[in-house]
Amino acid sequence: MFKPFSPENLKTEASDFAETKVVSGEKWHRWDLDELRNARKNTLPINEEQKQGFIRDAELNALREKARQEAWEQGHKEGSDSGYQAGYEQGLKTAKSEVEAEKQATIDEAVVPVRELAQAFSAALNDIDKNIADELVELALAVGTQLARDSLNENPETVLKIVRELMHSEPTFTNKPRLFVNPEDFTLIEEHLHDELQAAGWKLVSDERLTRGGCRLVSQNGERDATWEARWEQVRAQIRQRDEGKDA
Structure with missing residues (x-):
């Protein structure tokens, strides 16, 4: 907050300034540019061992990433190949089943008329046998009739x-x-x-x-x-x- 100037306030501020101490506890001295340069030289350089460590870590990370990527690609490929083979075998099995079913249906369709024809032929043979038997009986009776008539005429x-x-x-x-x-x-x-x-x-x-x-x-x-x-x-x-x- 702004305070109006007064001689009393000036005295108080001067007294407070006189009692101020350096927080670091060191004596104050003049700022030196060379000291700043030396401090920078002591903190910035990285030794060779640290540098090699960084390189090794980077290479290891790269190898790990490459191995992970190759493992993923190999797993994806094997999964795709396995799925393709399974799908191919299942498709082949389904196709064979459909072909067999269609073949059987074609055979049944062709056999049914033949079976019906065979049954009709068998029934016709039975009818022929019966008709032949009936005709033979009629023939025998006709012959017998004639013989009986001849016998009556003679006797x-x-x-x-x-x-x-x-x-x-x-x-x-x-x-x-x-x-x-x-x-x-x-x-x-x-x-x-x-x-x-x-x-x-x-x-x-x-x-x-x-x-x-x-x-x-x-x-x-x-x-x-x-x-x-x-x-x-x-x-x-x-x-x-x-x-x-x-x-x-």
Whole structure:
């Protein structure tokens, strides 16, 4: 703070100045430029050992940094190579799997129609076998039919045996039963079985609609079809049943 000048203040400041001492405790002397130069010479120079130490430290730091950088680059390269190799192997494995799956799908796609064709062919063969068997049966029946007809023509008296079997197997046919036969068989039956028919009460009737070798018995009690066609159909049915039993 500014104070106004006064003689008292001047005396006080002079007294304080007289009591001031040198803080360092040394006697004051005049400043010398040479002393400053000598002090600078004593503090600035660095000895050779310190210099070499600095160089070694710098070189060691450089070597450490270089080693660290090389180690990082080597690790990065090995990691990249390892990752590339693993990725390559995984990609190759995936590609192989996809190729195999595509190949299998192509094979399946090509095999399915062939399998279906083979199944259809097998079914067709079975049908052919069955058809052939049926045709063979029909052929055998046709041959048998012709042989039976030939036998009837050569042995017309076969109808006599048929009539006798009817008379013994159907005794319940009463109430004026009538026996219908072919006109050619009528004369033969009348000649050989006249008495037996009268005794049984059967009436012999000529019917040109019937095939020779067969007959038909009709009464109020019922009817018995012993025509040649009916008897031959029974034979055919029995043959077919045996043939179907073998297939099962």
